[in-house]
Amino acid sequence: MTRHNSPNAASSAAPVFDSAGKLAAIIIGVTAVVAGVVMGTTNPILRGATSSQGAQIDTLFSLFLGIASAIFVIVQGFLLFSIIRFARAPEDEGDGAPLRGNTKLEIVWTAVPALIVVFLAIYSYRVLADIDRPAAGQMVVEVTGRQYAWEFYYPEYDVKTAELHIPLGRQALLKITSADVNHAFWIPQMRIKKDAMGGKITTANITATEPGVYPIVCAELCGAGHAVMRSQAVVEAEPTFQTWIQSQIGAKQRAAGAPADPKALGRQLYNQYGCNACHKLADAGAVGLVGPALDGIGGRAANVVPGQSAEEYIRTSIVKPTAYLVPNYQPVMPGDYGQRMSEAEITALVQYLLEQK
Ligand code: CUA
Numbered sequence: 001m002t003r004h005n006s007p008n009a010a011s012s013a014a015p016v017f018d019s020a021g022k023l024a025a026i027i028i029g030v031t032a033v034v035a036g037v038v039m040g041t042t043n044p045i046l047r048g049a050t051s052s053q054g055a056q057i058d059t060l061f062s063l064f065l066g067i068a069s070a071i072f073v074i075v076q077g078f079l080l081f082s083i084i085r086f087a088r089a090p091e092d093e094g095d096g097a098p099l100r101g102n103t104k105l106e107i108v109w110t111a112v113p114a115l116i117v118v119f120l121a122i123y124s125y126r127v128l129a130d131i132d133r134p135a136a137g138q139m140v141v142e143v144t145g146r147q148y149a150w151e152f153y154y155p156e157y158d159v160k161t162a163e164l165h166i167p168l169g170r171q172a173l174l175k176i177t178s179a180d181v182n183h184a185f186w187i188p189q190m191r192i193k194k195d196a197m198g199g200k201i202t203t204a205n206i207t208a209t210e211p212g213v214y215p216i217v218c219a220e221l222c223g224a225g226h227a228v229m230r231s232q233a234v235v236e237a238e239p240t241f242q243t244w245i246q247s248q249i250g251a252k253q254r255a256a257g258a259p260a261d262p263k264a265l266g267r268q269l270y271n272q273y274g275c276n277a278c279h280k281l282a283d284a285g286a287v288g289l290v291g292p293a294l295d296g297i298g299g300r301a302a303n304v305v306p307g308q309s310a311e312e313y314i315r316t317s318i319v320k321p322t323a324y325l326v327p328n329y330q331p332v333m334p335g336d337y338g339q340r341m342s343e344a345e346i347t348a349l350v351q352y353l354l355e356q357k
Contacts, residue, residue, distance in 0.1 A: 045188035050210040050235070053131040054191030060127050067116060131205060135171040138205075143176040145183030145196035148225030148332045149274050150216060159248040162274025164216060164233040167241035171207045179336070184220035187233050193219055208235040225332025228290040231277060248272070266352020269345055273337065283356060291333060292326045299357040315350045 040046060049055045141164065142153040153160045166172045176185050176196045183196040187206070194202045218229035236244070251268040267284045270276055276286035280293035301310035305324055308316075316323050319338035322331050341349070 048210075049189065049191050050208060050212065050214060051187075051190035051192065052207040052209050053205060054189070055209070056127050056131055057191045060124060063123070064120065067120070134173065134205065135207065138171045138173050139167070140173050140175065141166070143174050143185055143196070144179050145176070145185065145218065145222075145229070146179040146334050146336065147181065147223050148218070148229040149277065149334050150185070150218075150229070150231040151274070154245065157245050157249060159245060159252065161248060161272060162277055163231055165241055165244055166206065166208050166233065166235055167238040168208055168211055168235055170238065171205055174204045174206065176202045176204065181222050182220050183218045183222045183229065186217045186219040187214055188217065189214045190233070195220065208233075211235050211237065223332075224330055225290075228278070228330075228332055231274075262348060262351060263355065265348050266355070269341075269349045270352065273341060273345075273349075275349075278333070281356065290329075292329055294353060294356060297356050298354040301354070310354055311350060314353050315346065318346060318349065 049058050140155055142155065143164075144151045144153070149162065150164075151160060151162060152164045174185070174192075174194070176194050177200060178196040178198045180198060182198070184193060185196050185204075186193040190206050190208070192204050192206055194204050196202070212235055214233045214235070216231040216233055218226055220226075222229065234244075251265070251272065254265055254268070270281065270284045270286065275281075275294075276284055276288055278288040278290035280287055280289065280295065282295050297314065298310060301313045302308075304313050313324070318341075321333035321335055321337075325331055338346070
């Protein structure tokens, strides 16, 4: 059955939507709305923000969404009402009433949105000013993105780590940059997402409001390892944070002097330089899955490459990760460990891995 709007067909045409079509449209519409609401309310990264800045951003977002939804409902309501109320009667072939604007109405529908936009602009500006304001006792953390890992440096303590730790309730000022291509630093649950660009520093304040471990994601396509460029933000009470930072300082001092326990030092370096993020190793409590597991590496590293000792193989794999690729793994390991680690640290790490039999 075809339908035309030609004058001949008009009087005999069936309604444009038959009742089955109407029903299908309603079912699809309602399903889409329900699915949207379920996805929006159950996705863990969209539930309650875990930083005070994030909470303000959420409030602002909800306000925008609320106003937009209200306007949508009002406009669609009028539209639906008009479609039903002013529908042409079946035999009515006459013209509609001539309408020529309505000055009062036009003033109202220009002035009201203008006021809403001005209000939202002022409110947005206040939120932005508020989340950018430094708080007393602020702690600086320098964040560097590189293909394909995040590095965190605490200038106050002269400590470098592969995992972000922040004390609960104390504001952290993140100074974000990149050592190579563009990345984007993203902690979804804290509602912070900032570009990390070489030669530039972007900043963000975060004041964590809930203890926990939150994923850090790279949100800018930066190469083959983009999807695995992840870390985590650990939010802990101030005393726990102090214990952690002191353990990092202690480890660094041990690394500088003659190490008392080479195994403890190796384990420390393994976690400090982020090996743990990608390489599973029971001795270091590491569960990473991005790269090959290193349990027992000391026992099988000899003659992986013919004629090369286990020590040479491990050392080369650290300073030049692309030299020998293990089948089924992507070449995504940062290539600059030779520059970032001291010679003594590399030696200590190699010795530690050799001990893993
Ligand atoms: Cu770094 Cu994507």
